[in-house]
Amino acid sequence: xxxxxxxxxxxxxxxxxxxxxxxxxxxxxxxxxxxxxxxxxxxxxxxxxxxxxxxxxxxxxxxxxxxxxxxxxxxxxxxxxxxxxxxxxxxxxxxxxxxxxxxxxxxxxxxxxxxxxxxxxxxxxxxxxxxxxxxxxxxxxxxxxxxxxxxxxxxxxxxxxxxxxxxxxxxxxxxxxxxxxxxxxxxxxxxxxxxxxxxxxxxxxxxxxxxxxxxxxxxxxxxxxxxxxxxxxxxxxxxxxxxxxxxxxxxxxxxxxxxxxxxxxxxxxxxxxxxxxxxxxxxxxxxxxxxxxxxxxxxxxxxxxxxxxxxxxxxxxxxxxxxxxxxxxxxxxxxxxxxxxxxxxxxxxxxxxxxxxxxxxxxxxxxxxxxxxxxxxxxxxxxxxxxxxxxxxxx
Amino acid sequence: xxxxxxxxxxxxxxxxxxxxxxxxxxxxxxxxxxxxxxxxxxxxxxxxxxxxxxxxxxxxxxxxxxxxxxxxxxxxxxxxxxxxxxxxxxxxxxxxxxxxxxxxxxxxxxxxxxxxxxxxxxxxxxxxxxxxxxxxxxxxxxxxxxxxxxxxxxxxxxxxxxxxxxxxxxxxxxxxxxxxxxxxxxxxxxxxxxxxxxxxxxxxxxxxxxxxxxxxxxxx
Numbered sequence: 095x096x097x098x099x100x101x102x103x104x105x106x107x108x109x110x111x112x113x114x115x116x117x118x119x120x121x122x123x124x125x126x127x128x129x130x131x132x133x134x135x136x137x138x139x140x141x142x143x144x145x146x147x148x149x150x151x152x153x154x155x156x157x158x159x160x161x162x163x164x165x166x167x168x169x170x171x172x173x174x175x176x177x178x179x180x181x182x183x184x185x186x187x188x189x190x191x192x193x194x195x196x197x198x199x200x201x202x203x204x205x206x207x208x209x210x211x212x213x214x215x216x217x218x219x220x221x222x223x224x225x226x227x228x229x230x231x232x233x234x235x236x237x238x239x240x241x242x243x244x245x246x247x248x249x250x251x252x253x254x255x256x257x258x259x260x261x262x263x264x265x266x267x268x269x270x271x272x273x274x275x276x277x278x279x280x281x282x283x284x285x286x287x288x289x290x291x292x293x294x295x296x297x298x299x300x301x302x303x304x305x306x307x308x309x310x311x312x313x314x315x316x317x318x319x320x321x322x323x324x325x326x327x328x329x330x331x332x333x334x335x336x337x338x339x340x341x342x343x344x345x346x347x348x349x350x351x352x353x354x355x356x357x358x359x360x361x362x363x364x365x366x367x368x369x370x371x372x373x374x375x376x377x378x379x380x381x382x383x384x385x386x387x388x389x390x391x392x393x394x395x396x397x398x399x400x401x402x403x404x405x406x407x408x409x410x411x412x413x414x415x416x417x418x419x420x421x422x423x424x425x426x427x428x429x430x431x432x433x434x435x436x437x438x439x440x441x442x443x444x445x446x447x448x449x450x451x452x453x454x455x456x457x458x459x460x461x462x463x464x465x466x467x468x469x470x471x472x473x474x475x476x477x478x479x480x481x482x483x484x485x486x487x488x489x
Numbered sequence: 490x491x492x493x494x495x496x497x498x499x500x501x502x503x504x505x506x507x508x509x510x511x512x513x514x515x516x517x518x519x520x521x522x523x524x525x526x527x528x529x530x531x532x533x534x535x536x537x538x539x540x541x542x543x544x545x546x547x548x549x550x551x552x553x554x555x556x557x558x559x560x561x562x563x564x565x566x567x568x569x570x571x572x573x574x575x576x577x578x579x580x581x582x583x584x585x586x587x588x589x590x591x592x593x594x595x596x597x598x599x600x601x602x603x604x605x606x607x608x609x610x611x612x613x614x615x616x617x618x619x620x621x622x623x624x625x626x627x628x629x630x631x632x633x634x635x636x637x638x639x640x641x642x643x644x645x646x647x648x649x650x651x652x653x654x655x656x657x658x659x660x661x662x663x664x665x666x667x668x669x670x671x672x673x674x675x676x677x678x679x680x681x682x683x684x685x686x687x688x689x690x691x692x693x694x695x696x697x698x699x700x701x702x703x704x705x706x707x708x709x
Contacts, residue, residue: 381620381663383619383622383623383661385623386627418619418662420619420623420658422626433662433664435663
């Protein structure tokens with residue numbers, strides 16, 4: 095289900111995976127032991143094709159172990175509260191859950207290669223999905239709801255015990271919790287600070303590695319290509335120009351190279367990306383003129399996709415050595431023109447495959463409330479006119 | 490132009506490779522009467538030799554193309570300058586145009602187009618590359634929200650007419666003057682007069698927004 099523990103067990107003892115899973119679920123609902131068993135198995139059973147277990151690596155992870163130890167005072171708090179309030183099942187549930195949480199910490203910090211990537215990229219985001227965009231609002235909501243629930247809980251508890259007898263155990267429990275916070279609080283804080291520092295150091299190392307990778311991928315590769323095509327001046331010029339443009343935008347505009355996606359946040363950035371890609375891929379010159387600029391919306395991304403399609407078409411079919419791409423941001427609409435002086439075609443007699451392309455450009459634009467017009471005549475080049483409203487139409 | 494009909498041109502560019510490239514490409518149709526690679530030498534030689542057209546790099550050691558224009562135009566107001574660069578910085582280009590250049594092209598232009606541009610500038614017309622047209626539209630777009638110009642400014646100079654805007658837009662889209670004329674069903678001469686009038690506005694306007702636009706761009 096999560097780490098393949100059930101599958102491993104069923105393979106080992108020869109019972110159907112589904113039965114093993116049902117067993118785990120029942121154990122979890124009954125006493126919480128299922129979660130504990132699952133976590134322990136994850137920790138101690140090596141991955142298929144690996145010789146070391148996560149546990150063997152976790153022993154060396156001192157900070158991870160300290161984090162696990164930091165859970166102990168929390169467990170004590172929960173135990174005290176559950177005893178004070180006579181909620182036995184909370185007490186018995188908390189043991190396996192806390193140990194499982196400890197295991198989870200060690201697993202996350204010490205999982206190997208692929209598993210680590212999977213945890214970081216797939217599992218963690220699903221656990222707190224949406225925190226990136228609305229983190230402040232969700233935090234506020236969480237605190238409000240949590241506070242309301244806590245107060246409601248206290249009220250219910252007090253109402254449930256009409257005498258003041260309930261106040262004493264609660265008060266006692268609060269005092270002990272306060273004591274624990276006073277004793278362990280500073281230690282927790284340093285632990286958190288260490289973790290943040292560690293994360294920052296890792297982020298910096300990653301950035302450095304990325305930079306090295308980029309210089310290798312683009313600059314060194316281009317230099318090698320230039321050496322190889324030294325006897326073809328046109329190609330050398332093309333390579334040098336593409337590289338220069340990419341490097342310039344990377345160094346001075348902080349724009350990472352690559353395909354268009356989230357790294358372009360404005361129209362002119364997106365058009366710059368398209369220009370670089372098509373010049374590099376098709377060996378033609380794309381003359382870009384952009385008047386004004388604005389942030390990208392879904393509609394404008396569709397406009398960029400359509401303009402890329404149109405420019406690639408021109409590069410492939412027109413035979414012209416250069417294509418002009420002009421975009422103007424007006425108050426309510428963005429106009430974009432892709433023009434070549436190539437061989438052109440008769441719009442009345444388009445072969446099916448090209449009509450398909452024209453249609454895909456048009457369909458893309460229409461979906462977001464825009465429009466596309468293709469003008470062409472044989473021997474006179476082609477111009478594609480795209481327009482997209484800046485505000486998204488009401489659904 | 491001279492009696493022989495071959496324009497006499499002067500090259501100002503700090504890249505020797507580019508200068509020899511231009512010589513090779515235009516040599517058959519023009520007389521290159523001199524070269525310079527920095528401002529002072531350029532000003533001195535141009536004032537002395539009085540070419541028909543100066544091909545002027547926007548970026549030059551010793552003050553840029555602007556400084557050459559300031560050193561020559563007061564003595565030879567009829568001298569025609571065509572600015573060119575590899576630079577993408579709009580404010581530098583606009584500055585050179587405002588200092589008196591009659592056109593701007595990028596260095597990636599083909600030899601044929603370069604010759605046509607030189608001839609056009611030599612004949613007293615303005616040469617707007619698509620990029621320059623874009624810069625101008627951008628510069629004049631600011632403040633086009635119906636606000637009145639400050640008192641004392643000539644409102645005529647501070648706005649582009651709808652027709653001028655149309656012409657610039659087509660040029661920015663990669664149309665030649667001839668294609669612009671056909672598209673708008675006007676004569677090529679009319680297109681040229683629109684472009685010249687835009688150039689005049691660009692050079693004479695004291696528009697606050699124009700300076701502000703340039704400053705904004707520089708700050709980004």
